Amino acid sequence: MKKVLAGMMCLVLLFVSAACSSNEEVKDVNLTEVMDEIRGAIEFPEMAEVKVSDLAMYGYDLTADDIAEMQFILAGSGFTADEVVLIKLNDESKAESVVEMAKTRRDGIAETAQNYTPDEMDKLDTAVIGSKGPYVYYAATNDNTKAKEILENAF
Numbered sequence: 001m002k003k004v005l006a007g008m009m010c011l012v013l014l015f016v017s018a019a020c021s022s023n024e025e026v027k028d029v030n031l032t033e034v035m036d037e038i039r040g041a042i043e044f045p046e047m048a049e050v051k052v053s054d055l056a057m058y059g060y061d062l063t064a065d066d067i068a069e070m071q072f073i074l075a076g077s078g079f080t081a082d083e084v085v086l087i088k089l090n091d092e093s094k095a096e097s098v099v100e101m102a103k104t105r106r107d108g109i110a111e112t113a114q115n116y117t118p119d120e121m122d123k124l125d126t127a128v129i130g131s132k133g134p135y136v137y138y139a140a141t142n143d144n145t146k147a148k149e150i151l152e153n154a155f
Contacts, residue, residue, distance in 0.1 A: 026133030027155070031086040034154045035071040038084055041150060042143045048076035059105040062098065066090060068134065081109055081120040081127075084147070085138040095131040102129045102138035109140070130155075 039047075050072035052064050058074075069088040075081070085102065089095060106127050113120040127140040128148045132155035139147040 026135070029088070029135060029154050031069050031071045031088060034086055034150065035073070035084065037150050037154075038139065038141075038147060039073075041146050042141045044073075044075075044082055044141070045078065045080050046076040047073040047082065049073055059108065060085075060098070060101050062087075062094075062101075066094060079113070079117050079120070081113055081117075081123040081140045082142070083109075083138065083140050085136075087136045089134045089136065092134040095134060095136050098136040099129060099131050102136065106138065106140065 050058060052062070052067055052070055055062050055072075058072075066089060067087060068090050071084070071086040074083040087098060089098065106124055106129065110121065110124040113124060123140045123142065123144065126144040127138065128144055128151055129138045130151070131137070135155050137151050137155070139151065141147045
């Protein structure tokens with residue numbers, strides 16, 4: 001009887017722990033809405049939009065076949081570090097490599113900023129870079145705390 005009771009207790013514990021595990025589903029995120037929220041909450045200089053076909057110029061080794069959806073803005077004039085990149089990949093397994101591309105991009109901008117516009121370094125030092133499922137994001141703004149809050153809520 002004790003063995004049966006012990007076995008049942010183990011099963012109950014197994015089911016309870018399985019129910020409490022964090023199997024989070026990745027939500028379907030509308031990147032246009034996320035970008036609109038960021039642009040509405042944070043002050044930016046004049047910003048230009050980047051097209052998928054121009055990604056290689058900015059250090060992203062991606063093609064249109066890799067991307068399901070993308071929003072990418074950067075400072076349109078003068079040298080400022082302001083930039084927001086939101087990408088939904090067709091293949092989630094590429095997310096980590098795209099995060100590394102974003103870090104390399106940030107580091108390259110920082111190298112230039114250090115010599116020419118050191119005031120921009122704070123944006124780069126606190127830039128938000130991450131991924132969730134097929135989504136990758138990078139934000140260097142005047143308010144990276146707010147950008148991080150928006151991105152974490154979106155994803």
